[in-house]
Amino acid sequence: MKAKTVQKGVMRVAIIGLATMLLCLVLYYIYQYRQLKVVEQLSKNDRELLIDRVLLVTSRQYTNVIHDNSAWDECYEAMQNGDEQWLDSNIGYMLESYESADVALFSVDGKRKYEKKADGYGKTKFYPFEGERLTHLFYENSFPCFYLQHNNEIYVYYGATLVSAADINSRAETPRGYMFLVKKISEDDLRDYRRALGRMDVGLVISRMEVEMAEQKLAPKKVICRELNDYREIPTGYMYFAYNDPLSRQFERFIPIFLLVSLLCVGVLLAILYYVKLKITKPLAKIDASFKSGKADDIKSLKTETNEFGVISKMMEDFFTQKNNLDKLNTELQTRQEEILVQNETLQQQKEEILVQNENMQMLNEQLQFINENLEKQKVKIENQAATLEEKNNELTAKNTEITQAHEQLTAGVTYASRLQNAMLQAVSPDKNIFKDFFTIYHPKNIVGGDFYYAKKIGTKVIAALGDCTGHGVPGAIIASMGISFINQLIASQENEPMPDLILNRLREEITKALGLDQEGGLRSDGMDIALLIYDTTYRSGYFAGAQRPLVMVRDNELYTIKGDSMPIGRFVKNENFSCIPIRLQKGDRIYLFSDGCTDQVGGDKKRKLMAKNFKTKLLEYSSLSMSQQKENLEKFLDEWRGDNQRTDDVSLLAFEI
DSSP states (O other): OOOOOHHHHHHHHHHHHHHHHHHHHHHHHHHHHHHHHHHHHHHGGGHHHHHHHHHHHHHHHHHHHHHHTSSOHHHHHHHHHTOHHHHHHHTTHHHHHTTOSEEEEEOTTSOEEEEEEOTTOTTOOOOSOOTHHHHHHTSSOSSOEEEEEETTEEEEEEEEEEOOGGGGGGTTTSOOEEEEEEEEOOHHHHHHHHHHHSSOEEEEESSHHHHHHHHHHHTTSEEEEEEEEOTTSOEEEEEEEEESOOOTTHHHHHHHHHHHHHHHHHHHHHHHHHHHIIIIIHHHHHHHHHHHHTOSGGGGGGGGOSSHHHHHHHHHHHHHHHHHHHHHHHHHHHHHHHHHHHHHHHHHHHHHHHHHHHHHHHHHHHHHHHHHHHHHHHHHHHHHHHHHHHHHHHHHHHHHHHHHHHHHHHHHHHHHHHHHHHHHHHHTOOOTTTOSEEEEEEEOSSSSOSEEEEEEEETTEEEEEEEEESSSHHHHHHHHHHHHHHHHHHHHHOSSSOOHHHHHHHHHHHHHHHHOBOTTSSBOOOEEEEEEEEEETTTOEEEEEEESOOEEEEETTEEEEEOOBSOOEESOSOOOOOOOEEEEOOTTOEEEEEOTTTTSOEETTTTEEOOHHHHHHHHHHHTTSOHHHHHHHHHHHHHHHHTTSOOOSOEEEEEEEO
16 A cells, blocks of 8 residues: 655645635625624614714813813912923923823913923914903813814814812812813824724714715715814814714624634644644654654654655664764864863963063062162151150040040930930820821931821820921920920810811910020021821811821822911911811721921932922822831832932821721
8 A cells, every 4th residue: 555645644634624614604604694784774773872972982081181180289380480391391291192282271361371382383373262262161161172173174172170189179169270182183083983983984074065075975875974063162173974884793693603613613623633743743753852862762663654754763863873973083082182272271371470480580579679778768767756656646545535425425315315205206106096097107317306296086086297397306306396295285275176277376376485586586487397187087077287298198099189388387477377178088098197308308310309299109009008018118119219318307107097
């Protein structure tokens, strides 16, 4: 019987499998053709609803963007102060990030205060409506969205009232300005709509006449038109969607056919794989193993085969025999060459060493002669200098003793002050009876520090505070001790429900009175910055007051900053009453009070300050962890940021969960 080659066997199985697959595909497409008309009728009514939903998703995406960037106090302050550098960094980034054409800020009277255009839009006038038109536009809608035409191109405008963080829940009632994000409807946007809508054709035109021309051109396709209105509810453009083969449920009908075809393909593939494994893979594996081991033991069973593997196995056996002989000869030759090279290197090294030694001996003789001559001269000088050095040494020893004693006394005093400060902090430190969960970070720049934290529970009221006193070290610790003492007295003296603004007003009076006058007869400017929160554990309602320190709250993975007043506890040019900000807390809210030592630390690759924005980013990133894990991650981050740099200020933080 004539032997069959491996290649012929593989080709036969492949042809059978291919013919089977083609037959299945023909049957599948015949079935699909019969169902096409039914599918088109069923999906016809869903097209308009699908278009409206896709347009709504795109609108909400950019409405959320303009919402998030219009509710923070720094934006309003930068607009009022004309700080374009800050606005370019914190608002202008939206041009590139969201591929926008223009971003602008307006005051409450409709005057443009800031504008930044993308490249290529220098002469385009994006805002033909200003003044009363603009204020009327925002009168009943905090987030208007409309379209305008510029140079035969359609632009979509996303607007938002500009408010502070404290007024975010009453945006329409307390506007502080207006913000616009302008985006051109480009081919990329139309391509996104096509991708979202399946096989629809999407187009953008300026006039209704062009829509009618598109309907005639695309016939018999069906066209759905959507008007794009400007801020006066007048159409400024149209977007049309054309389709002729809606297949919304095709996937459901495709599943059984797909499974059937897949099973047939798998069956054919398994048959091919089994044949290939039996006739090709196993012999190749034996040949590969033989190549790796360098022996002919693995291919002995192949020598009896009548196909190509039998011929290859015989050739490999002859090859291994010749290779072993050559390897022996090469090994012997290489060994002999290495011995000769070692001998040559040894002789050359010995020769170089002898030459070097001769040169060194000559140089040493010359140096010894010169040294002997100088030794005699130096001997006389050394004897004269020895007497002088002994006198100076005695004087330095006496001064050293005095300095050591003074340093020991100073260190002992500061260490004792540190123990006293720790005792005071321990008396007002948080515990499990006050907060559900909490952690504190306290790292003074010196042995003692000018920061303090305060936590106390009176009935159902919880009082939490964090203070940052002027200076650090012993002076800062003294003011911190005064602050803790005065707060205890003021809370105890409150006849009615304690309020944070009243406590800060009284604390300022007590601190100013206690510090008194300086040596020149003027009031001292020392004092402290402090954040103070009082809330009811039963109703979760509270009040906040701050002296140049904020309160940061994380709720539902979003971070909110509530700023205090821009005046400290102490002597200041502005001496008004502190503001009292009501806060409605929720279960699971996480509150953070911290000193400016956390944000002003110099570090990183560029040796710059950490800044509040970056520190708050880390607070939000770690807020979902447990309090103990947050403390560990924050301390690790602050240490890595500081690196080898000295600590610039006292670092303290009080965090707790509602």
